[in-house]
Amino acid sequence: MHTRRLVKRSILGSRVYAPSPTGDGAPVTGVVQAVKQENRDVSAAGARRSVYTVLMQDGSLKEFSEEEIAAGFNHTAAKGPLKSSLKQSSTNGAPDGHKMEGGCLSPEAAEEQRLADGKRVNRDPDTRSVSLLEQKRKVVSSSIDVPHARRSEEEVDMDKVTAAMVLTSLSTSPLVRSPPVKVSEGLSGSWKDNGSAGPFTPSSNSSSGGYWSWSAPSDQSNPSTPSPPLSADSFKPFRVPSLGGVGPGPAGPEDPSLDEQDGSSLLFDEPIPRKRKNSMKVMFKCLWKNCGKVLSTAAGIQRHIRTIHLGRNCDSDCSDGEEDFYYTEIKLNTDSVADGLSSLSPVSPSILSPPPPPPSPLPSLSQLPDSHRPQQSSDTKEPHAGGATPLSRSAPSALYLIHTDHAYQATAPVSIPSSTSNSAGSACTSFTPTNSSSFSISWQSPPVTFTGNTVSPSKSQGFGEQRSQTIAVLSSPPRATTALSRKVRGEGKKCRKVYGMENRDMWCTACRWKKACQRFTD
DNA sequence: AGTGCCGGGGA
C-alpha cells in the first residue's frame, strides 16, 4: 500500500495552472513534466521547495515554483478536480485547499490525516493529508490527458453511481426520489465510517476508490447527480459529497450497500434498455432545485444549466462538465401501452368479448404504475418494481383476462401476481382503482361485472347449454396462458355424481361418452 | 383417488 501510494503521489503529469508567461495575468494550463526538489528528498508535491517544470500549452517548457503554480490555481478556483489537486500540491494544506474540499472532506480529511500521520513519520502532517488526496486525484485526471475541465475519474465514478441511483429512483417512483438523497447521505456516512477502514485514506483513494467494480461502465455518459439539486442545498455542499465520495469510494464499507443497490440498478438498467430499444424516448431533466426543465437533448440541457443555473455564458468549451451534475436522463416509455396491448392481443382473440374491458385498464396500467407505486411501500422498495419490464406489463393483461373468468378461477390466477412478485404486484395495484393489498378482493369483483355486461354480447346465444359454451369460451382464455385446451371443469354436479355409476344409463349421453356434461351445465 | 373432459379411435 505504502509503496503504491508513494508512486502515485507523483505530481508528474499533473495539469496545473501557471501564471501566463506573457504576464497578462491570465492563467495558463500546463502539464507538470518534472519536479526538482530544491530542498529535500520527498519527491512529490508535499515538498516545500519544489520547482516544477511545466509543459505549457504552446509546447514550451517553463519552470515554476509552487507559489507560482498556486497562484494559477486561485484563478481557477471554480474548477473542481484540477483546482483541488493543484492546491494540494502547491499550498501544502492551506486553508483554501480545505475549503475546496468542502465540508464532506473535512471529517474524512481528519481521519485521513490520522492515518497518514501514523504511516509517515517523516512528513509534514499538514501537507500530507491534503496533498495525498489531491495527488490521488491529480494522478488520475492529469496522467490521463483529460479534456481540460473534465472531472477526475473518481468523480466520474461517483457520478455513475449517483446516476445509477437516480435512474433507479426515477424508474421506480417519484416518491422514491427522496430516498436517493438519503442514499447519497448514507453513502457519505458509510464512507466516513469506512474512512476508518481506509476508504478515504490517501492510499485507498487513487487505487481502490477510482475503480469500484461497479463503476466499470465508464461509458455512461450521463453522470447526473440528483443529490445536489435534491438536497435542496447549494451546489457546494453537493459537490463536496461527491468529492468526498471519491475519496471514500475506494473504501469497502459503504460499498456493500452501494454495491448492492448499484448492482441491482445496473443489472436492472441493462435489460430494460435492450427490451425497450424502440420504445424508449430519452429526455433530459434539469435537476436544479425548483427547475425541472426537461429538454430532449443533452446539449440543450447542459446549455440550460450552464446559462441559467451556473450563470455561464460561454460555450460548451468553457464548461467544466459540471452541468452533468444537474441534469438527469429520463427514459420515457412511449409504447408501454402498446406493449401491454400487444401482449394482450395474443390472448384476446379467442375471447372476443372480453377485449373491450381490457383497453381501459391497460392504458392505466402503463401509466399509473409510477403514481401508484408510492402507495405500496413494499413494491417501491424493490428496484425491480421500477423496471416496467414487458413481463410486468404482460402480467397485468393476463390477470385482466382472468377477470373475465369466474371468481373461482380467479383464485388460481391470483397466484400469478405473487409469483411474478413486484412487477405483477405493481401492475395489479395500478389496475385496481382501490389498490388494495390483496389481489383477490380487487379481482373478484370485476368478474361479476364482466360476465354480466361485457360478456353479454356473446351471451346472446341463450341460456342452458349455450350459456355453458359461453362460459367455456371465457374460461378458456385464462387457461390458455398455461394449457390451451381443457374446458373449465364444471362446478355443479354431473350425471355421474347425481346418478352414480350404477345408474349410468341415466346419464346424459355426453357424460356417458366422457364428454362435457350437457345436462347439468354450470 | 375421484371426477370432468378432451382428443382420438373404432365401428
Next chain:
DNA sequence: TCCCCGGCACT
C-alpha cells in the same frame, strides 16, 4: 355419427 376409452387436469 355414435360410442368408447386413454389420458390429462383438477380437486
